[in-house]
Amino acid sequence: MLKKIAIEDLKMGMYITEFCGSWMEHPFWRTRFLLTHAKDLERIQTSSIKAVWIDCDRGLDVDGAVPSVSRDEEDARVASQLEQAAQIGSHLQPASMEEELVRARKILHLSRHAVAEMFSEARMGNAVDMSVAWNVVDQLSHSIARNPIALISLSRLKQADEYTYMHSVAVSAMMMALARELQCSEGMVMEAGVAGLMHDLGKAVIPLEILNKPGKLTDQEFAIMKAHPVKGGEMLRSQGIAEDSITFDVCIHHHEKVDSSGYPDGLTGDRISMLAKMGAVCDVYDAITSNRPYKMGWDPAISIQKMMSWAGGHFDQRIFQAFVKTLGIYPVGSLVRLSSGKLAIVTEQSEGSLLKPIVRTFYSVNRARKISPVVMDLSRPGCDESIIQREDPRDWGLTDVHALCFGDVLND
Numbered sequence: 001m002l003k004k005i006a007i008e009d010l011k012m013g014m015y016i017t018e019f020c021g022s023w024m025e026h027p028f029w030r031t032r033f034l035l036t037h038a039k040d041l042e043r044i045q046t047s048s049i050k051a052v053w054i055d056c057d058r059g060l061d062v063d064g065a066v067p068s069v070s071r072d073e074e075d076a077r078v079a080s081q082l083e084q085a086a087q088i089g090s091h092l093q094p095a096s097m098e099e100e101l102v103r104a105r106k107i108l109h110l111s112r113h114a115v116a117e118m119f120s121e122a123r124m125g126n127a128v129d130m131s132v133a134w135n136v137v138d139q140l141s142h143s144i145a146r147n148p149i150a151l152i153s154l155s156r157l158k159q160a161d162e163y164t165y166m167h168s169v170a171v172s173a174m175m176m177a178l179a180r181e182l183q184c185s186e187g188m189v190m191e192a193g194v195a196g197l198m199h200d201l202g203k204a205v206i207p208l209e210i211l212n213k214p215g216k217l218t219d220q221e222f223a224i225m226k227a228h229p230v231k232g233g234e235m236l237r238s239q240g241i242a243e244d245s246i247t248f249d250v251c252i253h254h255h256e257k258v259d260s261s262g263y264p265d266g267l268t269g270d271r272i273s274m275l276a277k278m279g280a281v282c283d284v285y286d287a288i289t290s291n292r293p294y295k296m297g298w299d300p301a302i303s304i305q306k307m308m309s310w311a312g313g314h315f316d317q318r319i320f321q322a323f324v325k326t327l328g329i330y331p332v333g334s335l336v337r338l339s340s341g342k343l344a345i346v347t348e349q350s351e352g353s354l355l356k357p358i359v360r361t362f363y364s365v366n367r368a369r370k371i372s373p374v375v376m377d378l379s380r381p382g383c384d385e386s387i388i389q390r391e392d393p394r395d396w397g398l399t400d401v402h403a404l405c406f407g408d409v410l411n412d
Helices: 040-044 070-090 097-123 131-144 150-152 162-182 185-199 202-207 218-223 226-239 246-253 274-291 301-313 319-325 401-410
Strands: 002-006 017-020 049-057 335-338 342-348 356-366 369-377 385-391
Touching: 097 131, 097 150, 097 162, 097 202, 131 150, 131 162, 131 185, 150 162, 150 401, 162 274, 162 319, 185 246, 185 274, 202 226, 226 246, 226 342, 246 274, 274 301, 274 319, 301 319, 301 385, 335 356, 342 401, 356 401
Parallel strands: none
Antiparallel strands: 002 049, 017 049, 335 342, 335 385, 342 356, 356 369
16 A cells, blocks of 8 residues: 655655655655665655655555555556656756756766666666656656757766766667657657666676676677667566567667667567667767777767768668757767868757857867867858868867867866
């Protein structure tokens, strides 16, 4: 029996199943656990949370008459809340890139810890708390609704040792932005976000020495690594996630390719679902733009160019084109050379043209020296600057392009 009680009625020995309030308001990454430590009780009672749901079958009950609901009623309540959250996310007021970057930084920080704990629980053989996944996706979706690029762009700033966790967060965010671009329902947008967050769950059981190996994997190690979609599917199935669900499908099939050269099933064309095709595009983009234990990430614009060359065999063309429209031909963080001979970093997409983003100049190739930064919208009428080519930051000895793009946010 599930009961909703005020935190004043909470006591040691009760089993908490859910905090009533925003995930960002309470001090725990988990939302289901037996309350056995006085310090945890104190942390809850001093937070902004006013009520919790407890499971009286798994812990102590409360004294006296307390409002209660059945499990079916609780499931309906949660489903209703998720749908409301999706609708709220779709109507949030737009935010500028600068405004949303500040909020996105906090959301990413909290999401990283939440996903790390989810993977840790999975690695120990425990069930993953799906309510945590929904809470993460709820926050990500609001940021994407306010500004579809800010959080996605900032999510590239991950350390090699946190790649597995932040990769899941980044793919979740991109899946939601892409779903909106494809005009999916808000419910489907949220489902896509959860699928993206859980798509690499199977990596939780891959040996760390393989997962974080700095060099090339042996054939045997690669075979173990390639098992992660199936392992993830087994883990989801064991905790009641239906095999016909979007989350299960994306977990199993995000490495399939339209020419049948993918794995684990070698599916081709229409046999791969739209959501799995979306997962494939988002997964590859974040993988090749991120720093990994064995290689540095590619520049975003160069990555888009590379993916265009693979699109015929690897990706669904319609979905890939929508993905490019979402992020831009020159995504935020791309290094480009302008017609005036200046190097610039792309800081934002413009509404005028995918080929004419907003950039910040910082170096004169002709003078071979740094220049005072100038922000310009290449799509603005009368602007005589244009992008003439992509540039590889390594060719210019640039090791921290992120600082050029997000310096103000990173220094806060």
